Amino acid sequence: MSTEQKLKPSVEKYILESRKLLAEQEQIKSRMKNMKFDTIAVHGLYSVEEAISRNQGAVIEPLFLASSQGYRDADELEAAPAYLIPSWAYTRIANPTTFYLEQVLALLEGYKTGRETSCAVTSSGLAAIMLATSPLLAKQKTGPEPINFVSSIQIYGGTYQLFSVRIAQERGLEVRWIQHPEDLEEWKAKIDENTRFLYVEAPSNPQQSFCDLKALSDLAQAWEIPLIVDATxxxxxxxxxxxxxxxxxxxxxxxxMTASGLAIGGAIISRRPITTKLNHPDPKFKENFAEYVKNWPGRDYGAALSPFNALMALNDLRTLRMRLDVLSQNCLKVAEFLEKHPRVNRVDYLGLPAHRLHSLAKKYLKLVDSDDGSGQEVNRYGHLLSFRVDGPPENARKVFDRFRIIFRATDLGRIKSLATIPAISTHQQQGEEARRMADIPPQLIRLCVGAENPADLIDDLNQALNSL
Ligand SMILES: Cc1ncc(COP(=O)(O)O)c(C=O)c1O
Structure with missing residues (x-):
């Protein structure tokens, strides 16, 4: 339904009634915006008042597994799917439990940015990337063609497949690859008036590439196009x-974010407004991109997050900051060990001073709300690293097969340490040529360090490497 359509007074009754709920939500949001990162992560938008007045005091957000919502009458039913009232209607469209996750992620990603943010959660990370990029690549009646977008090639293998096969091969749009995302000149050489957006992963999985985010966003703004960052x-x-x-x-x-490993999910968080010169009939496209995606393409493509998964994510998010602090410190210790091991010929971890992008990453990767004693935030570099085993690819496989407590799995971000060989797993589909461009040789092992005592992990790595 278009909002210009004449509404019956009986529908308006519901709109007026819903204003009270919206005002309450806005009040809680404003209160939370003045809180610190950990407080936001722990509580999000689920307040004591709401728990007591509507949820029998339940301390944790309620899990709404119902697929749909029942309404009082036809008027309320009509207002809901037209987004005239804050209702959820059907779990593919929205859900009260996923709502809490969207609100907390918008607040955390917008924390201390000075910007208003909004969020749409999706069934997976790849669904988020598909839904964030697809509306920006839509054909315009009079827009310049052929459409292209510019992306770092140092990205997750699934994203590479989405861009190169689904979007470029199947839809005939052009993706222009950047081999060295830290090199602004390479980006400048690839952008033109038909470029719809820039895309980068920072830091990248698995190479640990990084870029000058400020300079890159200035460049995107100069072309009036959005910069999309995968900051997983x-x-x-x-x-x-x-x-x-x-x-x-x-x-x-x-x-x-969901380090327990108990749920799959994705999120799109946008600032308000986004930079775009696209002429879109819906003003929300520019003004509130994530909400636009949630309300329209998200609903039509149907990649909704399960409310159960939303609750798993909400639970793990409460400890995000402290977890990333500990895991980053563990990862640094492991990286320092690997750096000195004679059977390892290269370690990529942005936290190592020897890494070629260390000083660039140091400007950006900081533990939120930390203090090094002189008022500066403490640098932390995350828990993903990669290392290259000396000798032929067979050596990397041998070391990999010897791990005793480190799981061999195509996953990362877990509370348990996991390793994979990207060339034969996460980045297998993209083929040798694209792996060469993305700098993913078969000797490279990706390791995501968990919360085990790092001494035990080092012992495990040591015995595996010494078996060569
Ligand atoms: C950096 C990055 N972005 C996106 C994805 C895709 O996320 P999902 O597996 O949740 O679809 C992954 C998956 O490994 C990833 O590592």
């Missing part, structure tokens, strides 16, 4: 790209 590996506890001018942040909520 950093999480808002270490990096909030919107504070450097990024327009849209995407996450695999599956990863460090």
């Amino acid at each position: 590996c950093a999480t808002p506890a270490l990096l909030r790209p919107i504070s450097y001018g990024a327009d849209i942040v995407v996450h695999s909520v599956t990863k460090s």
Whole structure:
């Protein structure tokens, strides 16, 4: 239904009634915005008042597993799917439990950015990337063609497949790859008036590439196009790209945000408004991109997050900052060990001073709300690293097969340490040529360090490497 359509007075009754609920939500949001990161992560928008007045005092957000909502009459039923009242209607469209997750992620990603933010959660990280990019690639009646977008090639293998196969091959749009995302000149050379957006992963999985986010967002703004950042590996506890001018942040909520490993999920968080020169008939497209995606493309493509998964994510998010602090410290210890091991010929971890992008990453990757004693935030670099085993690819496989407590799994962000060989797993589909461009040799092992005591992890790695 269009909002210009004449509404019956009986429908308006529900709209007026819903204003009270919206005002209450706004009040709680404003209160939470003045709180620190950990307080927001722990409580989100679920307040003591709401618990007592509507949920029998339940301390944890209620889990709404029902697929749909019942209404009082036809008028209320009509107002709901037209978004005239704050209702949820049907779990593919919205759900009260996923609502809490969206609100807390919008607040965390917008924390200390000085920007208003909104969020749409999705069934997976890849669904978030598909839904964040697809509306920006829509054909325009009079827009310039052929459409292209510019992306770092140092991205998760599934994202590479989405861009190169689903979007480029199947839809005939052009993706222009950037091999060295830290090199602004390479980006400048690839953008033109038909470019719809820039896309980067920071830090990247598995290479640990990084870029100058401020300079890149300035470049995007100069072309009036949005910068999209996949900040899955950093999480808002270490990096909030919107504070450097990024327009849209995407996450695999599956990863460090839901470290227990009990749920798959994704999120799109946008600042309000986003930078775009696209002429879209719905003003929300520019003004509130994440909400636009949630209300329209999200509902039509149907990649909704399960409310059960939303609750798993909410629970793990409460400890995000402290977890990323500990896991980053563990990862640094493991990286320092690997750096010195004679059977390892290269370690990529942005926290190592020897890493070629260390000083760039140091400007951006900081533990939110920390203090090094002189009023500066403490640097933390996350819990993902990669290392290259000396010798032929067979050596990497041998070391990998010897791990005793480190799981061999195509996953990351867990509370338990996990390792994979990306060339034969996460980045297998993209083929040798694209792996070469993305710098993913078969000798590279990706390790995501968990919360075990790092001494035990080092012992495990040591015995595996010494078996060569
Ligand atoms: C950086 C990054 N972005 C996105 C994704 C896709 O997320 P999901 O597996 O939740 O679809 C992954 C998955 O590994 C990832 O590592």
